[in-house]
Amino acid sequence: MVHDRGMARIGILGVGTIAEAVVRAMCTRPGQADEFILSPRSEARSMRLAEEFGNCRRAESNQAVIDACDIVVLAMRPQDLDEALEGLTFREDQIVASFIAALPPSQVAELTAPAIRTCQVIPLPAIAVHRGPLVISPGIPEVVEVFDGLGDVIVLDDETKIRVLSCASAIMSTYYEAQNRVIDWIVDQGVAPQTASLYIRSELEGLASVGKAVSEDQRADLPAEHQTPGGLNERVRAGLLEQGWFDALVAQVDGIYRNAVLRGPDAD
Numbered sequence: 001m002v003h004d005r006g007m008a009r010i011g012i013l014g015v016g017t018i019a020e021a022v023v024r025a026m027c028t029r030p031g032q033a034d035e036f037i038l039s040p041r042s043e044a045r046s047m048r049l050a051e052e053f054g055n056c057r058r059a060e061s062n063q064a065v066i067d068a069c070d071i072v073v074l075a076m077r078p079q080d081l082d083e084a085l086e087g088l089t090f091r092e093d094q095i096v097a098s099f100i101a102a103l104p105p106s107q108v109a110e111l112t113a114p115a116i117r118t119c120q121v122i123p124l125p126a127i128a129v130h131r132g133p134l135v136i137s138p139g140i141p142e143v144v145e146v147f148d149g150l151g152d153v154i155v156l157d158d159e160t161k162i163r164v165l166s167c168a169s170a171i172m173s174t175y176y177e178a179q180n181r182v183i184d185w186i187v188d189q190g191v192a193p194q195t196a197s198l199y200i201r202s203e204l205e206g207l208a209s210v211g212k213a214v215s216e217d218q219r220a221d222l223p224a225e226h227q228t229p230g231g232l233n234e235r236v237r238a239g240l241l242e243q244g245w246f247d248a249l250v251a252q253v254d255g256i257y258r259n260a261v262l263r264g265p266d267a268d
C-alpha cells in the first residue's frame with residue numbers, strides 16, 4: 001500500500017541492472033512519483049530511463065547526483081565502490097541506501113561521512129513485478145516509506161542478520177531449475193511444451209499464493225494439507241525425504257553462509 005507522503009528526491013549512483021529494475025518498478029507502481037536523479041553511468045541505461053520517465057533525469061556527474069537528492073542509493077559493484085566514492089562530498093542530512101551485497105551499512109557510513117544515516121536495501125528480481133521481499137536494514141523510516149508498494153518490505157534492525165537472509169535467498173535459480181525439470185519431464189511424456197509450461201508455472205503460482213496467504217500458525221501444516229495418505233504427493237515427498245533432498249538443500253544454503261566472502265564478486 002502506497003501512502004500519501006511528500007515527494008522524495010532519490011539519487012542513484014550506478015545505474016546498472018538492479019538499479020534500472022528498481023527505478024522502473026518505482027516509476028510504474030501506483031501512487032505518486034518520486035524524483036530520480038541518475039548518475040551518468042551506465043550511459044545507455046540512464047539515458048533510456050530519463051527518456052522514458054518524466055520524473056527521471058540524468059545528472060552530469062556523481063557529485064551532481066548527491067547535491068540534488070535527499071536519499072542517495074549506492075548501486076555499483078562492490079569492487080567499484082571505492083573508486084566511485086573517491087572525492088565525493090555527502091551532506092550530513094542525507095540518507096544513504098546501499099544495494100551493495102555483503103557490505104554492512106555501518107561500514108558504508110564510514111565511507112559516506114558526514115552522511116551517517118545509512119542502511120542496506122536488498123531488492124530481488126521480482127521487484128520488477130512489485131512482488132517479493134525487500135530487506136531494509138536498519139529500518140530508516142524515510143527509506144521504508146519510499147520503497148513502500150514494491151513487494152513485502154522486511155525491516156531488519158540487526159545488520160549482522162542481513163547475511164542470513166541474503167544466503168537464504170540463494171534458492172532462486174534452484175527453484176527455476178526444479179520448475180524447468182518438471183516441465184521437461186511432462187514434455188518428454190508427449191505433452192505439448194506450452195501446455196506443460198503453463199500447467200507447472202500456474203501450479204507454482206497458486207502454491208506460492210496459498211503459502212503466502214495462510215497464517216504463520218498454518219504454515220507448518222501446508223505439506224500435510226497438500227497430500228493424501230498413500231497418494232501421489234505423499235509418495236514423491238517421502239521419496240525425496242528418504243534421499244535427504246531437503247537436508248541437502250539446507251546444507252547448501254548453510255555452506256554458502258559459512259563461506260561467503262565480503263565485498264567480493266560472488267557477494268550476491
Ligand SMILES: NC(=O)c1ccc[n+]([C@@H]2O[C@H](COP(=O)([O-])OP(=O)(O)OC[C@H]3O[C@@H](n4cnc5c(N)ncnc54)[C@H](OP(=O)(O)O)[C@@H]3O)[C@@H](O)[C@H]2O)c1
Pocket residue numbers: 013014015016017018019039041042043062075076077078080083084085099100101122123124125267268
Ligand atoms: N543484480 C541483482 O539482482 C542484485 C540484487 C541485490 C543487490 N545487488 C547489488 O547491486 C550492485 C549492482 O549490481 P548489478 O547487478 O546492478 O551490477 P551492474 O549491472 O554491473 O551495475 C553496476 C553499475 O555501476 C556503474 N558504475 C561503475 N562504476 C561507477 C562509478 N564510478 N560511478 C557510477 N557508476 C558506476 C556501472 O556503470 P558502467 O556500465 O558504465 O560500468 C553499472 O551501471 C552490486 O553491488 C550488487 O551486489 C544486485
